[in-house]
Amino acid sequence: MIWFQILAILGLVALVTFFMIHRGTARSSAGVKLLFVAFVVFGVYAMLRQDDVTWVANKIGIQRGLDLVLFLLVIAFAFTTVSTYLRFRELEIKYARLARAVALQNAEKQSRE
Amino acid sequence: MTSGATSNDDVWLVIPVFNEAEVIRRVASDAAKTFPNIVCVDDGSRDDSTGEIIKAGVRLVRHPVNLGQGAAIQTGVEYARAQPGAKYFVTFDADGQHRVEDVVAMIDRLRTEPVDIVVGTRFAEGRSESVPFVRRMALRTIVFLSPRTRRMGLTDAHNGLRAFNKTVADQLDLMMSGMSHASEFVALIDHHHWRVTEQPVTILYTDYSRAKGQSLINGVNIVADGLLHTRMRK
Numbered sequence: 503m504i505w506f507q508i509l510a511i512l513g514l515v516a517l518v519t520f521f522m523i524h525r526g527t528a529r530s531s532a533g534v535k536l537l538f539v540a541f542v543v544f545g546v547y548a549m550l551r552q553d554d555v556t557w558v559a560n561k562i563g564i565q566r567g568l569d570l571v572l573f574l575l576v577i578a579f580a581f582t583t584v585s586t587y588l589r590f591r592e593l594e595i596k597y598a599r600l601a602r603a604v605a606l607q608n609a610e611k612q613s614r615e
Numbered sequence: 616m617t618s619g620a621t622s623n624d625d626v627w628l629v630i631p632v633f634n635e636a637e638v639i640r641r642v643a644s645d646a647a648k649t650f651p652n653i654v655c656v657d658d659g660s661r662d663d664s665t666g667e668i669i670k671a672g673v674r675l676v677r678h679p680v681n682l683g684q685g686a687a688i689q690t691g692v693e694y695a696r697a698q699p700g701a702k703y704f705v706t707f708d709a710d711g712q713h714r715v716e717d718v719v720a721m722i723d724r725l726r727t728e729p730v731d732i733v734v735g736t737r738f739a740e741g742r743s744e745s746v747p748f749v750r751r752m753a754l755r756t757i758v759f760l761s762p763r764t765r766r767m768g769l770t771d772a773h774n775g776l777r778a779f780n781k782t783v784a785d786q787l788d789l790m791m792s793g794m795s796h797a798s799e800f801v802a803l804i805d806h807h808h809w810r811v812t813e814q815p816v817t818i819l820y821t822d823y824s825r826a827k828g829q830s831l832i833n834g835v836n837i838v839a840d841g842l843l844h845t846r847m848r849k
Contacts, residue, residue, distance in 0.1 A: 598689075598792050601679055601680055601682055602678070602686065602690045602693065605656075605677055605678050605690055606690065609694060613674070
């Protein structure tokens with residue numbers, strides 16, 4: 503099972519790195535949407551056909567299907583947290599620049615009066 | 616305006632202000648005796664800081680919402696660098712921690728030495744005794760953890776007192792809104808290859824400034840922002 507763990511962690515790091523480097527491009531934005539759809543489809547399938555998930559899990563050295571789902575959930579959650587944080591930071595920067603422009607315009611107006 | 620003050624016509628003091636109504640008028644008017652050009656950036660204060668700034672007779676720029684100290688400094692610098700004749704800029708705290716004499720010495724060095732930015736340090740010439748122990752340890756740790764700070768020979772990267780020339784002011788683009796701007800400032804010095812030097816300064820730790828000072832747990836936020844800000848700058 504150890505090879506799966508290593509692979510999963512490396513995959514997660516690669517995924518986060520890829521999306522951080524290509525952040526804001528149409529390609530990465532489309533990638534996120536596709537990943538989301540794939541994740542939801544997988545989730546629904548896992549609920550309906552639990553034995554199939556266990557079969558896949560066994561193939562890659564994990565005992566229970568539920569464990570596989572949980573691992574994937576952890577990866578998805580970590581990824582979502584990082585990308586949400588970055589998105590918020592970007593918005594904060596835009597918001598600060600907008601507020602600054604308003605403040606500087608008002609100061610200019612006051613000094614003319 | 617006194618005759619002494621006219622020689623500092625090309626200097627602008629930038630003071631970020633957030634809920635400092637109690638002290639800001641005294642701090643600003645004291646500094647104005649030496650440096651006639653002061654801009655206070657009221658960062659969306661909920662008390663009467665604005666009124667006190669106006670009474671002090673200095674320029675006021677008002678953020679419509681609270682954005683944090685880094686954002687206020689950036690706003691103040693953008694305002695000051697657009698003023699005719701502005702050559703030197705100083706970031707100065709509103710809580711009365713900084714001494715005007717130190718600013719005078721820093722501006723003198725900018726005028727005479729080949730440097731772009733002078734950063735204050737609490738840890739020179741045995742002045743560190745005045746710094747409270749826990750704070751001293753925390754600030755030492757920040758320097759220890761930052762290879763960049765050590766490489767540039769800075770001993771007190773989180774000192775709010777900085778004086779710099781127009782080159783720095785024109786290129787300055789702080790994006791970390793909160794307290795992380797100090798680390799960001801160091802990163803920018805490195806990135807733009809500004810010639811930097813330190814100036815020993817004395818920080819006046821009053822009860823008021825101690826109460827207002829950033830909490831040490833905020834160091835966690837500073838470290839997290841620092842890890843991510845290189846990516847944000849893309």
